[in-house]
Amino acid sequence: MKKRRPFSIILYIAILALVFSLIFGIFGNGTDDVPYSTVVKLLADGQVKSFVVEGDKIALSLHTPYDGKSELICDLADAASFRAQVQDILDIQTATGRLESYHFVPQQGWSAFDFVLPLLIVGLVLLILWFLLMSRAQAASGGGPANNFGKARTTLGVPGDKKVTFNDVAGADEEKRELQEVVDFLRDPEKFTKIGARIPHGLLLVGPPGTGKTLLARAVAGEAGVQFLSISGSDFVELYVGVGASRVRDLFEQAKKLAPAIIFIDEIDAVGRKRGSGLGGGHDEKEQTLNQLLVEMDGFARTEGVIVLAATNRPDILDPALLRPGRFDRQIYVGVPDAKGREEILKVHARNKRLDSSVDLKVVALSTSGFTGADLSNLLNEAAILAARDNRPVINMEDLNEAMMKILAGPEKRSRVRLAKDLRITAIHEAGHAVAMYNLPTHDPVKQISVVPRGQALGLTWSMPKEDSAHLTRNEMYEQIVSLLGGRVAEELFLGDISTGASNDIDRASKLARDMVARYGMNKNLGTVSYLGGGEVFIGRDYQTTKSYSEQVAGTIDQEVKLLIDKAYQHCADILRANEAKLMQVADYLVEHETMTGDQFAACMEGREVGEASSTSLFDEHISKEEE
Ligand code: ADP
Ligand code: MG
Numbered sequence: 001m002k003k004r005r006p007f008s009i010i011l012y013i014a015i016l017a018l019v020f021s022l023i024f025g026i027f028g029n030g031t032d033d034v035p036y037s038t039v040v041k042l043l044a045d046g047q048v049k050s051f052v053v054e055g056d057k058i059a060l061s062l063h064t065p066y067d068g069k070s071e072l073i074c075d076l077a078d079a080a081s082f083r084a085q086v087q088d089i090l091d092i093q094t095a096t097g098r099l100e101s102y103h104f105v106p107q108q109g110w111s112a113f114d115f116v117l118p119l120l121i122v123g124l125v126l127l128i129l130w131f132l133l134m135s136r137a138q139a140a141s142g143g144g145p146a147n148n149f150g151k152a153r154t155t156l157g158v159p160g161d162k163k164v165t166f167n168d169v170a171g172a173d174e175e176k177r178e179l180q181e182v183v184d185f186l187r188d189p190e191k192f193t194k195i196g197a198r199i200p201h202g203l204l205l206v207g208p209p210g211t212g213k214t215l216l217a218r219a220v221a222g223e224a225g226v227q228f229l230s231i232s233g234s235d236f237v238e239l240y241v242g243v244g245a246s247r248v249r250d251l252f253e254q255a256k257k258l259a260p261a262i263i264f265i266d267e268i269d270a271v272g273r274k275r276g277s278g279l280g281g282g283h284d285e286k287e288q289t290l291n292q293l294l295v296e297m298d299g300f301a302r303t304e305g306v307i308v309l310a311a312t313n314r315p316d317i318l319d320p321a322l323l324r325p326g327r328f329d330r331q332i333y334v335g336v337p338d339a340k341g342r343e344e345i346l347k348v349h350a351r352n353k354r355l356d357s358s359v360d361l362k363v364v365a366l367s368t369s370g371f372t373g374a375d376l377s378n379l380l381n382e383a384a385i386l387a388a389r390d391n392r393p394v395i396n397m398e399d400l401n402e403a404m405m406k407i408l409a410g411p412e413k414r415s416r417v418r419l420a421k422d423l424r425i426t427a428i429h430e431a432g433h434a435v436a437m438y439n440l441p442t443h444d445p446v447k448q449i450s451v452v453p454r455g456q457a458l459g460l461t462w463s464m465p466k467e468d469s470a471h472l473t474r475n476e477m478y479e480q481i482v483s484l485l486g487g488r489v490a491e492e493l494f495l496g497d498i499s500t501g502a503s504n505d506i507d508r509a510s511k512l513a514r515d516m517v518a519r520y521g522m523n524k525n526l527g528t529v530s531y532l533g534g535g536e537v538f539i540g541r542d543y544q545t546t547k548s549y550s551e552q553v554a555g556t557i558d559q560e561v562k563l564l565i566d567k568a569y570q571h572c573a574d575i576l577r578a579n580e581a582k583l584m585q586v587a588d589y590l591v592e593h594e595t596m597t598g599d600q601f602a603a604c605m606e607g608r609e610v611g612e613a614s615s616t617s618l619f620d621e622h623i624s625k626e627e628e
């Protein structure tokens with residue numbers, strides 16, 4: 001749908017400004033043919049036949065053309081001082097007869113242009129103000145027919161668009177089943193209303209970014225073959241009071257006209273935030289918009305064949321009124337896919353890509369625990385780019401491996417110049433992580449150690465979970481803290497000095513420790529109480545409520561966090577001290593070869609010969625598992 005935007009005002013202004021600057025350019029001042037110094041030079045050289053100074057402008061007439069012109073104009077800063085400066089020259093040139101005549105004419109009052117200019121400016125400013133006032137008034141009154149400012153800027157799923165169906169959404173079987181009801185209803189509303197079934201008219205898709213919420217909503221429309229009006233929550237948020245509300249009104253009107261239809265409000269948290277939570281001004285507008293949304297959702301009858309879908313990754317900040325019965329009373333949780341789901345998603349995205357026969361998507365799926373659909377799509381795309389860059393017709397396993405590393409840690413930076421000293425520090429640091437991991441029973445096995453800088457990191461030690469696991473036990477969390485400290489502890493023990501390279505590790509270790517103590521109730525002294533609440537601190541809502549505990553408890557939390565970290569530090573130091581020789585062996589190997597595979601590392605730790613690197617693939621373990 002093509003619509004006239006309020007931006008056309010800006011277009012008018014731009015055209016006016018253009019016309020204006022043209023006028024300005026033709027009649028205005030900046031018309032010097034030559035600089036002042038050239039004028040003096042031409043006079044001194046006897047090139048000037050005659051000249052007239054009028055006001056502060058000089059018009060020269062030359063004997064021979066200068067720069068292709070025999071008439072020149074130049075601005076003099078001040079005619080009187082010009083005359084004083086060149087009087088000697090004028091006398092000489094007049095005497096030699098080269099300068100035939102000259103006149104100094106005083107400024108002749110105001111030129112017409114001097115009046116026109118300010119008038120034009122004032123007129124223009126008034127015009128702009130008028131436009132702004134008009135659009136504001138119309139928006140507040142719901143928008144007249146000649147004005148589209150208050151209209152909802154929706155995207156209509158025009159027939160003929162590439163239709164998205166449930167086939168394009170892989171995995172997500174639960175979610176699809178729930179949404180199938182909606183599809184059935186939209187296909188044949190009467191079947192449901194006849195027997196008095198209530199179909200929820202608001203469904204909220206909740207889940208982390210990239211899990212396919214938007215995709216699912218599109219698929220529902222595609223499956224049902226109905227109109228799909230999609231709008232993003234941020235489209236309602238405007239500078240002018242009343243615009244958002246009028247857009248909501250318009251959106252529902254459009255949908256009723258097109259029914260059966262789906263209204264999809266993406267990122268609804270932008271408008272649906274809890275009321276009365278704004279910091280600073282501007283929340284009146286948001287409240288009006290939200291109120292209007294609530295009114296519209298209550299207002300349309302179930303028989304009208306309009307279903308409202310919305311998506312958010314922050315359901316916790318939504319206004320509770322939105323979630324009441326009759327509004328978004330059904331929530332569908334769209335989660336991060338499991339291994340089987342990942343495999344299916346990979347298959348969907350591999351449809352239009354050429355894969356080498358060595359590529360086993362099952363293996364890739366097993367190694368990508370925690371990836372969302374968007375991540376997986378990105379992984380395949382990055383791999384395709386790598387293959388294309390090397391002019392290879394198919395994507396192979398190495399491409400996927402490199403793409404995965406790139407996504408997880410940023411591209412390898414082989415060119416970054418490093419000092420030998422830095423390399424040694426990094427090698428000992430990473431060896432410290434790896435040796436600690438190896439000696440922690442619940443820790444995932446080391447997959448690869450590298451001292452090649454990637455992204456922000458100087459080096460990396462990868463560990464790979466053997467399987468997906470939804471829970472982290474207290475022991476696992478504690479051992480993660482120990483392994484995170486491994487780098488710092490190794491530096492301290494074996495270099496006698498510590499570096500800044502561990503700052504990220506220490507951040508993460510501290511956060512884990514704080515979570516254990518104050519979020520998950522894993523500390524004896526503080527008991528099974530969550531002091532940190534569910535989400536991160538959010539400007540606005542949590543502003544007044546960030547701290548729901550006393551200063552004394554805060555002190556205890558800090559103390560317990562420190563105790564926990566200290567304990568982990570000691571534990572780590574014990575491990576590393578007991579394994580000093582092996583750690584040094586690993587570090588030496590890293591200094592020389594830069595990367596060490598999980599197998600090589602295990603061999604070293606078991607006192608076997610460190611063989612050639614078989615492959616540096618992150619998918620190794622699963623490959624060998626597959627072959628068994
Ligand atoms: P969200 O709205 O939850 O942030 P999107 O729906 O925008 O996520 O998903 C982003 C992209 O990720 C999609 O365009 C699609 O390519 C891919 N994707 C996500 N989930 C799936 C899935 N279940 N099946 C196939 N592709 C998916
Ligand atoms: Mg989305």
Ligand code: ZN
Pocket residue numbers: 429433487488501502505
């Ligand atoms: Zn580290």
